[in-house]
Amino acid sequence: MSNTNILYKQGAEGRIFKINYFGKPAISKERFKKKYRNEELDKRLTKERIRAEAKSILRCKNAGICVPAVYLVDFEGRRIILEYIDNSETISDLIDKLTTKNCDESNEKLKEISIKMGDVIGKMHYNNIIHGDLTTSNILIKYESDSTWNLYLIDFGLSYIKSSDEDKAVDLYVLERALTSKHSNVNWFFDEFLISYRQYGENNERIFKKFNEVRARGRKRTTIG
Ligand SMILES: Nc1ncnc2c1ncn2[C@@H]1O[C@H](COP(=O)(O)OP(=O)(O)OP(=O)(O)O)[C@@H](O)[C@H]1O
Ligand SMILES: [Mg+2]
Missing domain, CATH: 1.10.510.10 (Transferase(Phosphotransferase) domain 1)
Structure with missing residues (x-):
């Protein structure tokens, strides 16, 4: 992965970086730690969001609906890496x-x-x-x-x-x-x-x-x- 990560969008829940993932343009969605929330609960909720995202994307893809490909699911790093939809x-x-x-x-x-x-x-x-x-x-x-x-x-x-x-x-x-x-x-x-x-x-x-x-x-x- 290259180091030229560009901050693409900043949201309330996290940040989106445009990155290069082994030669492919990609989007890394990273979720913030919520300090006010119990750590275990926060970890679980983040994991659920990431899991939901990956699961539904795959289900859509199988149904023939256009969605970005899932490149990496990284619970520890609180992020998911998806294909960048160019153009x-x-x-x-x-x-x-x-x-x-x-x-x-x-x-x-x-x-x-x-x-x-x-x-x-x-x-x-x-x-x-x-x-x-x-x-x-x-x-x-x-x-x-x-x-x-x-x-x-x-x-x-x-x-x-x-x-x-x-x-x-x-x-x-x-x-x-x-x-x-x-x-x-x-x-x-x-x-x-x-x-x-x-x-x-x-x-x-x-x-x-x-x-x-x-x-x-x-x-x-x-x-x-
Ligand atoms: N795979 C992608 N390819 C190109 N652009 C994307 C892609 N994913 C996200 N974007 C751009 O980034 C914006 C924000 O992404 P997304 O909607 O996934 O996150 P979000 O609104 O911050 O939601 P959440 O709170 O669930 O993290 C989109 O509206 C779109 O403009
Ligand atoms: Mg959105």
């Missing part, structure tokens, strides 16, 4: 860019992305993977060539495997909230996403019903408090 940007950044342009071409592109997103998240849920932090910053678009691109899912630290409609509905609700709070000018984006998501599997209509309940509960909570 990519977050959906969040792309939406911001395209909505500023606000031309037919940009809207058409956004529509295509929302449909593809419905497909990918539909597939993820079909495989009983609950993401746990489904936001537009945790979905990357990778440009494969001038005209082709793929969506990559990342940031699986809070994910788990469960078949529950309710948990899948909450995932959708988190995504809706992320979209409406960050990109309020493209409410139609989530509607298009949902249409595509509902078409994915036979259970998705049931999840959609649950989603409406979760949404209603969320609204009530916002109105009350």
Whole structure:
């Protein structure tokens, strides 16, 4: 491994370095020690996050969903090393860019992305993977060539495997909230996403019903408090 580690992103939970892992561009996600937390508990929680991330990435990969490859799982070093998704940007950044342009071409592109997103998240849920932090910053678009691109899912630290409609509905609700709070000018984006998501599997209509309940509960909570 080379020593030219570049601090890529600094988050609340840890740091992300762009590194070179045996000749391959990679991302090292390192989690901080929380001094206020009991040491054993802190160690266990960190381990759980890292394990969750590796496990769901592998499950996605087996299901044919684009995710970064896992290069190294290092519990002692509190880090996981993943393939760097080159030539990519977050959906969040792309939406911001395209909505500023606000031309037919940009809207058409956004529509295509929302449909593809419905497909990918539909597939993820079909495989009983609950993401746990489904936001537009945790979905990357990778440009494969001038005209082709793929969506990559990342940031699986809070994910788990469960078949529950309710948990899948909450995932959708988190995504809706992320979209409406960050990109309020493209409410139609989530509607298009949902249409595509509902078409994915036979259970998705049931999840959609649950989603409406979760949404209603969320609204009530916002109105009350
Ligand atoms: N494999 C990757 N390839 C390219 N960019 C990445 C990759 N993983 C992460 N990033 C970039 O780094 C950002 C943060 O990564 P990530 O979402 O995994 O960590 P985080 O938000 O700090 O979450 P957590 O709290 O779970 O550590 C992403 O939004 C993306 O811009
Ligand atoms: Mg993230």
